[in-house]
Amino acid sequence: MTMNSNSNNINYNYDEQAKIMLDRFITQLDSQSGKADPDDASADLKYTRSLQRERLNKKGASISLDYTHNLDKMFKGIAWKMDVDTRYVTRIPFHNVDARVGYSVHGKLKKEIHEKENIYAFALWLKGQKNSEIDADANYVCPHCGAPTVVRKLAEGCEFCGTRFLLNDLYPKITNYYTVGTFSYARHVLPYVILGGILGPSITYLTNMDLFAQAFQSADVLGIIQCIFYLAVAAAVGLAGGYILLAVATVGYVLLKSLISLPLILRYRRVRKHLPGFMRSFEPNFSIEHLLGKILYLTSMMVYSDNYDELSVYDGEPMKNTFDDIIDLRYGSLFDVKKYYVENGLVYLDVVVHMDDIHCKGSRIFRKKDKFKLLLCKSTSAEIDYGFTIHAVSCRSCGASFDASRIRRCPHCSSPYEHYKHDWVVRRFEKV
Helix, strand or coil: CCCCCCCCCCCCCHHHHHHHHHHHHHHHHCHHHCCCCCCCECHHHHHHHHHHHHHHHHHCEEEEEEEEECCCHHHEEEEEEECCCCCEEEEEEEEEEEEEEEEEECCEEEEEEEEEEEEEEEEEEECCCCCCCCCCCCEEECCCCCCEEEHHHHHHCCCCCCCCCCHHHCCCEEEEEEEEEECCHHHHHHHHHHHHHHHHHHHHHHHCHHHHHHHHHCCCHHHHHHHHHHHHHHHHHHHHHHHHHHHHHHHHHHHHHHHHHHHHHHHHHHHHHHHHHHHCCCCCCCCHHHHHHHHHHHHHHHHHCCCCCCCCCECCCCCCCCCCCEEECCEEEEEEEEEEEEECCEEEEEEEEEEEEEEEECCEEEEEEEEEEEEEEEECCCCCCCCCCCCCEECCCCCCEECCCCCCECCCCCCECCHHHCCCEEEEEEEC
């Protein structure tokens, strides 16, 4: 097994490589790439995207994505970074794009969204990894059990825990991503300016009809020139007025949205201030950003999964999926943790996440703001694992490796797989 290696590259810059990864990821998300999933997507991310495709196919719906990158460097960067973890390096790069998203039913376009978006992604490397081309004989730590090994043995099966990895499932990978719409001032300029350019001459004509009628009826050349001059001046004033009106409307819109969102923003700031202190007694490297990734992942699993009976990330009362009209989950940029507490060796988070979703009912597609309430739970002894994947877990009884995404028992020894001992599970899920 041979692969190119640039392990001598001592100038490797994770921030810059994260931006490059996201740029490539966005390009491959674009429908024109012809790819079902970007190459850098992790196994868990590919799985949630496959569940969404199943939902779309059942509805006879499809989504087309057309992204235009904003090349200005000020519109891309690193939103968050984690270097203190013993096994992984994490970055959350973001890029601003001009997005055109089309939603069709049975081949007919039903809705199109055109807006500026910030795309955020969770990029993950093995600690010490120097490039995206993995050396098959390089020393690495098993992403599952932490044992020292080499990439070749990870492909054959870790000699300590038995977990097997495909080389293209190794790192770096993008484990999750989300988009947040941003206000595009430029997109609204033209309509307002055109409106002003029409209203200015129209008002001038209506308020001076007698003057215009007299000039044209008498064929007074000087009078006609004067009328045309008035209209031209009125058009110029109207164009400027339209631009000023847009500025006023924009300020008003931003102020109104801020006032409406203020209570939620204040609660979110309290969560960011107090929750890390509570969680770091169990997870020294806890971060709000990593929690957000988990919340969005679990929300996607709950919304897109049709059967919860064998869904290992759900550990609550039997329930049916009542969200089957949602075909595209879009993060609404805020979430709130109502309560957090410890009970019987388990830590609980009562979370509300705000989404801006696309629904499909029959042949009708519409956009709707949704709020989902999740009660999350995991063992207080479960250590945070940035590289954890539900598709490669090890049975604590027999040591066998298996995919636990849709099963709750080890397929080799039938021992129950208790996901809450490793990572967050959903105890309750509802739309509020």
